[in-house]
Amino acid sequence: MSKTARLLIWIAVAVLGALALATIALHRGEQINAMWMVLAAFCSYALGYRFYSKFISAKVLALDAQRATPAERLDDGRDFVPTNKWVVFGHHFAAIAGPGPLVGPVLAAQFGYLPGTLWILAGAVFGGCVQDFVILLFSVRRDGKSLTEMARGEIGRLGGFVAYLAILSIIVILLAVAALIVVNALKSSPWGAFTIAMTIPIALLMGLYVRRLRPGKVLESSVVGFVLVMLAIWGGQWVSHNPSIGPWFTFTAPTLAIVIMIYGYAASALPVWLLLAPRDYLSTFVKLGTIGMLALGIVALRPTLHMPALTRFIDGSGPVFAGKVFPFAFITIACGAISGFHSLISSGTTPKLIRRELETRMVGYGAMLAESAVAIMATIAACVLQPGTYFAINSPAGVVGQSPEAAAATISSWGFPVTAAGMHALAQAVGEQTLFNRTGGAPAFAVGMANIFSNSLGGQAVMAIWYHFAIMFEALFILTVLDAGTRVGRFMVQDALGHLWKPLGRTSWYPSILATSALIVASWGCFLWQGVKDPLGGINSLWPLFGIANQLLATVALCAATTIIIKMGKARYSAITLIPLVWLVAVTFTASWHKMFDPNPRIGFLAHARLLAAAPGHEVSRLIFNDRLDALVTGILICLVAMILIESAVEWMRVLSGSKPARVKESPFVLTRFAEEQG
């Protein structure tokens, strides 16, 4: 294709993208088609990848086609393996795609579709993708070192320590929030609870199948597992209607919380091959398939968005979670725009598989674009719902009222009409007893996804099956994060405790396994219990904490990346990581200040504690303790951000003023044998 033709095509993409963005941003008072959002996303991603990532790879990082990667130099056929770029892309995407990009955008839809969409697009193109890309490349140039090791090496010992604490705290808070989402999705839902309960014996069966019956046939066992899960969904309908078996699977929120804690503990202590690995395979199989199906469903149905561009709740009075659009929209949507957790993956397995430096662009930047596309799909799934329905599902009883009639009246008074009878009919259609107060994002996403699927395939008759498929999909996702996260947290605690007493660090010593598993489960279980007992639904306080912890990790990653860029002698280009860093610091500090000190008791932890103290009653002292604990955790997180920032800034000043030599700690250059291959 000639240069002129290419130029014309890119001009057309830019014009189309600008038109789509203008349409979604400027339309007021009338509904728009979701395809405008898809088009805006597609054009933004195409332009970001083609021009911005190319600029970064050429000017800032100077990707070197001649330089051998650790996968080539240290090839051991086990951890370091030169792998095809598409295979690495799939591997990386499967590792970074979790429930976060599905839940965050659904919760943030209370502000309308516009704030979330703009943040997902801009955040990913200028922040998240850049972070994943540069951390991946820097890890590749350091023999696949982890973020903690890079922070320690490039910023200082404090940087490494803060990274360690940030990772541990994000894991604990993430697991609590993830478990709370499952609790809220499965409480009083025998169908959902039965389906998810069945995934445990199915995973055990898969573990035995792949170890005993057909050793090594993981893909085959995943297909078998998937078929069994589909049968469990189908069987769940029968269970929910059976008067003798249905009650066995009808759980209250506290009971579910206890069951999930026991599950987390068992999953952490059992052998990996028996439960964790098969669940991981099954979850990945369902995840990749469902994301693909959802994309096809949206394109085939081209649904209309019923949610307005902006709602009245941008002022901070939202029922789903309290707080103004700035900073809370940017804390709520983390994974779909920028997620610190990704930097762990980008400096984990992926750099050890990269065959050529040039491929870090496609894997690091490209996979995050795909993750961002998943977040856009979640926004669409939430916004195709009638706003009244969306708020009825996502608002806690403490805000809208205990009875369906009271909740419907409150939500209708906000200008989003909904009736108790209409919600009852919808609940019947999806096979639930009620859809009121199903906070956490998962049920709303499931209703939206079932709506898209049933209108594309099968009609209203199969709405209930699609709804429970979506619930199963999210719960499976989340439980996989839960058991893998508990185990990773356990190893981190064992590593630290091993410095105090050697046997505690031995990962195969059962007393240590049991003790450290209990410690991790108790840590996230404490937050989970707090969320379950919170009259505001728990998500209101815990999700912002998760967002703050996740963005703190992104701050650590961006500080490390900026330091390396400055030490590379590319200070004039440091804005590519510095601007997202400044933005994240502004967001994290503002959100933390509000969560701690805002006088509104729905936002500020301490104000809420003061309100409770003024009205003594049953369980009040525990709720006050919870509020103070949340405030303390937020304070500790923000102090960590401040420490890493100060240490990084001092390092930058020393390098820029010449008082410290600008020396990066990269592995020495070795010529690659793949040099003649085309990029």
Add this chain to the structure above:
Amino acid sequence: MKTKEQDSFKHCHSERASAREESAVCLCGAGALARELKRLKLAASLLLSMLREVFDESAYARFLARHRVAHSREAYADFLRENELVKARRPRCC
């Protein structure tokens, strides 16, 4: 004035020409189809490789090659033992 033979020749000639064109189109079409099939095959094999990597089947194949052992239940159990720590320490993102 055109003779019957001339007409017949012209008809025959044009038939042959159109047959040649058709055959060229067919050949061209067949070539394009073959190319498309080749591309599809490549995409399918890439997808399968991706899935095999994600689902650790490739890691098992490398394990067999590295240890120069044949596939067996015992070999797979050894692989699982070796892979356990790596798998357990691998974070899954939120």
